[in-house]
């Protein structure tokens with residue numbers, strides 16, 4: 001039986017986040033420059049987005065470019081930026097056909113003008129779509145996001161729009177770039193690394209983590225289904241005991 005057949009479609013996570021890692025190593029193994037790996041990573045993005053949309057997952061957040069990635073060699077940054085522009089151009093039609101709404105999180109002001117304008121164009125065109133929300137994390141890092149939120153929050157307190165005593169989880173959440181988006185229930189990282197790399201740190205407080213040795217360009221829908229099947233085997237307790245969960249289930253049912 002394949003992993004897809006094992007899935008309980010009624011218990012899928014609403015939001016899956018992915019750290020797409022291993023493009024460089026994949027290319028190196030084949031004796032090619034790193035950008036060859038990024039180019040081939042697009043096929044993995046396409047297959048995963050299609051699978052998520054078909055399953056009815058509501059949010060998929062992909063770590064496409066981190067704040068730290070700006071420290072890579074200029075040639076690699078330029079190649080990644082033009083890959084983003086060409087992929088957005090090529091894929092917008094498919095997104096529309098699949099009812100996918102494109103969004104972006106991160107310090108988008110730091111993106112090259114062409115990337116920012118293509119991205120904005122695709123976001124505008126897909127704005128009315130009601131299926132999967134595909135969220136690209138671009139020039140994103142959690143510490144940037146949290147500091148940015150703290151700065152804006154402090155500004156609002158200074159302006160008298162908010163009292164310090166009123167700051168709680170849900171107020172703070174409205175200052176994050178993911179405001180209104182439910183926290184991911186599942187975070188997948190490819191390439192055998194066991195880190196979260198400054199990704200959605202506030203949002204993954206209770207998220208299940210799934211690590212696979214598969215390098216991102218080789219990642220396909222079957223790998224995605226496997227991660228979901230693994231997720232469904234886990235018991236999510238949110239700090240409670242197993243017994244409390246059983247009692248709550250009985251109370252609610």
Ligand code: FPP
Pocket residue numbers: 020021022023024025026034038039041042045062063064065066069083084087088136191216
């Ligand atoms: C990490 O691999 C991958 C990236 C920094 C870029 C991800 C980009 C893509 C998959 C292509 C385009 C994406 C979209 C959404 C159109 P790495 O370079 O860190 O690999 P390594 O760890 O093996 O060096």
